[in-house]
Amino acid sequence: MIAIIKYNAGNVQSVLHALQRMGVDAILTDDPAVISSASRVIVPGVGHAGSAMAYLRERRLDTLIAGLRQPVLGICLGLQLMCRHSEEGNTKCMDIFDTDIKLFQSPLLKVPQVGWNNIYDYKSSIFNELEEAAFVYTVHSYYAPLSDATIATTDYIIPYSSALQKENFYAVQFHPEKSGDVGETILKNFISI
């Protein structure tokens, strides 16, 4: 059973739909007992870092998630919440990845970045079987800079971390659940870690 963390905002259903399409048993939940005993945990997220962290903190899910031992996958805002701090609402996050989330700034390019972009320089088995520079769907205004935890890179305004990993914690800035076959491959790889 895969536990998908339930949030207060955004379309968290889409991850559940994606796993159901793949025939994987999954549940949307904010119940600590269900999350702790799940074989895999996904931290999805669309929305605002401040309100999402407030929701998680209120239920003490922030410390629960940071202490998990099974494979955990953060998606989009989920990645950002797993970092140390976010410029969005000057928010203290879960501090799993030793990196700070910054706002894209460019006079030329649009923010948020919306659409399909490449990921490259893979450093994890979650990208097994993908061609180099595979396309993924992404929507975000904030990003994680490159760091030791970077396991895939994307270029928009500057090169940034489109995926991070530290021990059992994985995170992607893009939406695998909306990235066609490429996204399904990544989710499958995460499930078979």
Add this chain to the structure above:
Amino acid sequence: MLTKRIIPCLDIKEGRTVKGVNFENIRDAGDPVALAGLYAAQGADELVFLDITATIEKRKTLSALVNRIAHHINIPFTVGGGISTIDDVAMLLQNGADKISINTAAFMDPGLIKQLSNEFGTQCIVLAIDTKKEPDGEWYVYLNGGRTKTNSRAFDWAKQAVDNGVGEILLTSMNNDGTKAGFALDITATCAINLSVPVIASGGAGTMEHFKDVFQTGYADAALTASIFHFKEIEIPALKKYLQPFVNIRI
């Protein structure tokens, strides 16, 4: 590199696709989910479903359809048509829509955009603008599916809406729509260059070159079209192959 997006639009009435569609490789071309699946497999970057049903039963039928689409389609999709309240939007997002598009209701109640973007985030709020160039050379906003003229200029309305929190603009030129003579490059470029959010150009696609023009000269971030895909005058794989030397495109 971020790519330009190709977006087929499906008109929906009472849960079925409206325009006559002829695809021998899907069993039920009237089924939006089957057609959407075909487009996704062909390389569509996103899909837009525009509901033109005008009945009280509409919300129920539409939410059931959106739920079915969300279970079957693995690319992003937007739902539009007659959306006027926070409840409408919440229902569609809860059923799995990635974005919703609003048009007349947002113009009649400019506070709606701010409410929606605060509640759901700017990334899922698309403002659809139907616009027509008048003899004075200005592009005006039209409402109610193009039936009602306003005195607002399209760019001014788009700018105000972006300031209030819409995440994308879907700009349809009524002068060009249905002509197959190409997109409206001037108003598309004005919006795309001067707005901080992506602009989806719509209306007028007839040839592959028209897409190249709207991306290169109109600076559009995405191009939307319905009938030329439905009637297979242009197929998405061939279009993307044609565009690849000129613009960043996902193949």
